[in-house]
Amino acid sequence: MKQITLIKGDGIGPEISDAVVRIIDASGLKIDWDIQAAGTDVIEAEGTPLPDRVLESIKRNKIALKAPVTTPVGKGFRSVNVQIRKNLDLYANLRPCRNLPNVKTKFNNVDIIVVRENTEDLYAGIERMINSDTAESIKIITRNASERICKFAFDYALKNNRKEVCVVTKANIMKLSDGLFLDCYRNIAQDYPQINKREILVDNLCMQLVQNPSQFDVLVLPNLYGDIVSDLCAGLIGGLGVAQGANIGTDYAVFEPVHGSAPDIKDQNKANPTALLLSSIEMLRYTGENFFAEKIETALFKTLSEGKFTTDLGGLLSTTEFTDAVIQNLIK
Ligand code: NAI
Secondary structure, three states, rough: OOEEEEOOOOOOHHHHHHHHHHHHOOOOEEEEEOOOOOOOHHHHHHHHOHHHHHHHHHHHOOOOOOOOOOOOOOOOOHHHHHHHHHOOOEEEEEEEEEEEOOOOOOOOOOEEEEEEOOOOOOOHOOOEEEEEOEEEEEEEEEHHHHHHHHHHHHHHHHOOOOOOOEEOOOOOOOHHHHHHHHHHHHHHHHOOOOOOOEEEEEEHHHHHHHHHHHHHHHEEEOOOHHHHHHHHHHHHOOHHHOEEEEEOOOOOEEEEEEEOOOOHHOOOOOOHHHHHEEEEEEEHHHHOOOHHHHHHHHHHHHEEEEEEEOOHHOOEHHHHHHHHHHHHHHHH
């Protein structure tokens, strides 16, 4: 039986994790969940929101499904999410953004894969005050990180029958840093003659995305543009309740929704488990469980097609009622 680390997180994390575990179980796939508590709830007992045992579990199992974790406010605690990404060198943030059946949005036919570099750029956190009126942040772009993220994007495109990989930069202004990223894309692209190439500036991309998003296929971006553009794309397909994600490295992969722990609806049986469920479907595909991935996806899409929604999408169902409806469609 496959062992997978499960981080149930806090806030709405445990509710949506339980929903997803029930659905996967009902599909007939047996998973040995290695459940690891993390986040605000473990700080008191263990002195940190991310005890070593959590990272050790992911290293052992190679794969994790992760629900959101609140970032504690106050000194001394770094974001659990950032720590996991750094510790495991999860250099690729993958965000598939596709229209879902019956979920009303401004555009149809959106099917964009956002591949965001996860380790450097302005997120390296190298900042200083030059004097009391001037601050400086340093943008780091390296050939190594840029080439590996571009290679990841092209490999993903090849494996998933995508036609184009478009690189997004502001290389007309940041000629050295974004210029290097673009140069790496061009070098890597030569190894993939079967995939279309496209280059676009990030400002133009944003304008095109809100006018005609269906023209885009796979996007590859440095960290900061990737962060902003992936949220824009999440908005195109129905928002946080349905936006899935994954952080992937050479050795380990952590699948998680884009949204946070939603403390405002915690313990109210209101949370939409779809984003975590879609993340788990992507995880199953990643581990080669394509049969079960298809089966669960079909049941989810059928449920949505029947107009069964949680309240965030304008429906009437609670988390458990929605989960039951997906399970009904699985076993029909
Ligand atoms: P949030 O994503 O938790 O919530 C924003 C809004 O969307 C809220 O109104 C919430 O009710 C709603 N929402 C989010 N997910 C939903 C779902 N599945 N179903 C229905 N409604 C949903 O963002 P917020 O409030 O800024 O962050 C709360 C906490 O989560 C913070 O501590 C933040 O640091 C953490 N966070 C953790 C992430 C992670 O673990 N990967 C990612 C983003 C935020």
